Amino acid sequence: MPGTSYPTTQRRYLNDTYLYDISSTILAVEPMPPDTSAGSNKMPYFGLVIAETVFHPQGGGQPSDVGRVVGENGVTFFVDNVRVGENAIIYHYGTFQHEMSENEDGARCIPFRSGEKVKLEIDAARRRLHARLHSAGHALDVAVLRLGLELRPTKGYHFEDHPFVEYLGRLPADKGSSERLIEALTLKIQELIEEDIATELYSTSKAEAASILSGGVKDVAHFPEGAQVRLVSVGGNICPCGGTHVKSTKELRGVEITRIKTKKNVTKISYRISKEGKERQIS
Incomplete structure (x- = not known):
């Protein structure tokens, strides 16, 4: 499980099932182990920690929401799984829409940064x-x-x-x-x-x-x-x-x-x- 030194995630969906999108702030972007299973698209996998969320995590017999997180510069992160970690921190797992560029040292440049304002959008029909x-x-x-x-x-x-x-x-x-x-x-x-x-x-x-x-x-x-x-x-x-x-x-x-x-x-x-x-x- 990723680190847990973040504030408890504020769950906006608890008061309104029909709230499908909100604006919030990125707290962290944590790389996840690569998916080596057959059929994987091999895109780098990440877990986003966000101050507030509209995504319901899997739990209580209910599957998680899916959707996307869109950054200030239009970068899109597709969320395909949402889980609760320690200290009631919610992790939004998924991949960025496009391949990430690399810096001079060969490290990937992660499009989102801590403190960035983003828009969260869930699949409303789901x-x-x-x-x-x-x-x-x-x-x-x-x-x-x-x-x-x-x-x-x-x-x-x-x-x-x-x-x-x-x-x-x-x-x-x-x-x-x-x-x-x-x-x-x-x-x-x-x-x-x-x-x-x-x-x-x-x-x-x-x-x-x-x-x-x-x-x-x-x-x-x-x-x-x-x-x-x-x-x-x-x-x-x-x-x-x-x-x-x-x-x-x-x-x-x-x-x-x-x-x-x-x-x-x-x-x-x-x-x-x-x-x-x-x-x-x-x-």
Whole structure:
């Protein structure tokens, strides 16, 4: 992991899922080990540390944003992966658009410099898709509660390939076959969509969060003392979450439960969601 002697990155996306671009300041440009895998374009790979970011890093079951960072002189850096390092510093990984020149000593001249003002732009269509996928997982939790299933969510995977939520517990025999439950859960989610319930986002103290959440202290045990806890309410169900979410459940049209599988005492419910249309690609 790169050095960590930088200030904590300010995460602008936490307050606005639909914020797609901002201006910020480069703090560091760190060279990464070269990619020697088959098919690599062999372009030098870097990690940018930026004072504020609009890029959501991979984590919490949600993939990272992608996009670009544009410098004052028009130099473009394409971001293909974003991760959180130590001390909550966010690293933006990727490559510069063009080959870099070399100085007299043969060292590459890095186009960005510390303190340079840059513009950050994310792929807006990808952001909206990720927000819908993540919120759909939370909506599934609400559907489970409304059906009276005694399942506790323990893991969410909100990637496009095969999103799912895992729950601790088994399905009761009196609820019918998995096919009937798939239909019932899908109908409950459709009800949430029609109810058009606004998503709420707010931060509070660890102690206050413990008093609000159904799981109490155990729901916030992993947060350090004195930390602010970000709470998200999707469909009226509140939980700690650092992801991006839709404004309202009406944006979840196209959600469909696809599979329910129980192994030992874990129930995995898979779903899918239709895209809102052809995604815009940043070029």
